[in-house]
Amino acid sequence: MKIAVFSSQPYDRRFLNEKADQHDAVKMRFHTESLSLQSVSLAQGCQAICVFVNDVLDAEVLHALAHIGVRAILLRCAGFNHLDTDAARRLNLFVARVPAYSPEAVAEHTLALTLTLNRRTHRAYARVREGNFALDGLLGSNLHGKTVGIIGTGKIGLATAKIFNGFGCRMLGFDPYPSPEFEAIGEMVELSELLSESDFVSLHCPLTTDTHHLINADTLNLMKEGAMLINTSRGALIDTQAVIEALKSRQLGSLAIDVYEQESNLFFEDRSDDIITDDVFQRLMTFPNVLVTGHQGFFTIEAMREIASTTFENLSAYQLGTECSNRVAGTY
Ligand code: NAI
Numbered sequence: 001m002k003i004a005v006f007s008s009q010p011y012d013r014r015f016l017n018e019k020a021d022q023h024d025a026v027k028m029r030f031h032t033e034s035l036s037l038q039s040v041s042l043a044q045g046c047q048a049i050c051v052f053v054n055d056v057l058d059a060e061v062l063h064a065l066a067h068i069g070v071r072a073i074l075l076r077c078a079g080f081n082h083l084d085t086d087a088a089r090r091l092n093l094f095v096a097r098v099p100a101y102s103p104e105a106v107a108e109h110t111l112a113l114t115l116t117l118n119r120r121t122h123r124a125y126a127r128v129r130e131g132n133f134a135l136d137g138l139l140g141s142n143l144h145g146k147t148v149g150i151i152g153t154g155k156i157g158l159a160t161a162k163i164f165n166g167f168g169c170r171m172l173g174f175d176p177y178p179s180p181e182f183e184a185i186g187e188m189v190e191l192s193e194l195l196s197e198s199d200f201v202s203l204h205c206p207l208t209t210d211t212h213h214l215i216n217a218d219t220l221n222l223m224k225e226g227a228m229l230i231n232t233s234r235g236a237l238i239d240t241q242a243v244i245e246a247l248k249s250r251q252l253g254s255l256a257i258d259v260y261e262q263e264s265n266l267f268f269e270d271r272s273d274d275i276i277t278d279d280v281f282q283r284l285m286t287f288p289n290v291l292v293t294g295h296q297g298f299f300t301i302e303a304m305r306e307i308a309s310t311t312f313e314n315l316s317a318y319q320l321g322t323e324c325s326n327r328v329a330g331t332y
Pocket of ligand 1: 079100103106151152153155176204205232233234258296298
């Protein structure tokens, strides 16, 4: 079985190769290119492909893959908002994902962003290295006693809530489905109540047609003035232009993001020698109260091992034709 691995970075090779070494019959072909209509031909001769969050899996690409003999798609991620599930089903493609590699990895990164932005450690780091020990501009606030709103109380939302709860925060949650585990540490409320009461709002729901631009001019207006918004889920949950306006008017106090709506044109590559032409992103970069990381929430040793492990389990299920609980709903 030959597998074309798209968007592969040295760290993907390291962790996938660790597993591939245990599967003699599997040959991995690593490509740094992301999957698009232009790069489909790199999968020629492969029965399966392995892809990540910003690879294109629309109907056109899926047709082209099926045409050259690809039968299985292994997602190295949990989210599958970039997959045309109807097209995958029509083409009888096997698609499986890694639903939960480490909720704690993303939850801990959410806290890293929140604490950094709240206590300005990113600015302090640069200052101290330049011999500047002035504290002006570094004033933060205690997390203890603050209200934190978690939108999406699934695996990552719950893991995040538990950590905030440990800091002594009052927890509010919003999710269409009840979460008894969340209710053990907080209160499930309506979205409007969560937004108006929270000092920190953290997004942990999937990107769907319902949640696209969940944070927009209207919902930003419902938020407590000066609150912090944190997004480690998917970029398009946020209308970035509306967030920029809310930052300018100071309605929104600060913004920490690990994901960005147009991230596929930017993230996972060294662009330090490029001219970045995304003016919306560049405007975000001008705010002192905005912190951005490039989709690294998942990036821990434990999570990378789990991703590789589950990817190979999914492959085995496909090869053996056994039940695969990680199959993407609505496909195959
Ligand atoms: P999950 O499926 O366990 O939880 C998602 C929760 O969101 C569910 O409880 C669901 O009912 C809820 N939900 C659905 N629609 C909603 C809505 N309209 N409003 C509020 N809640 C809603 O998923 P998990 O593992 O917690 O992952 C959450 C998201 O985190 C993923 O969809 C993915 O986009 C993102 N993610 C980000 C990573 C990163 O590296 N930054 C890594 C892994 C996941």
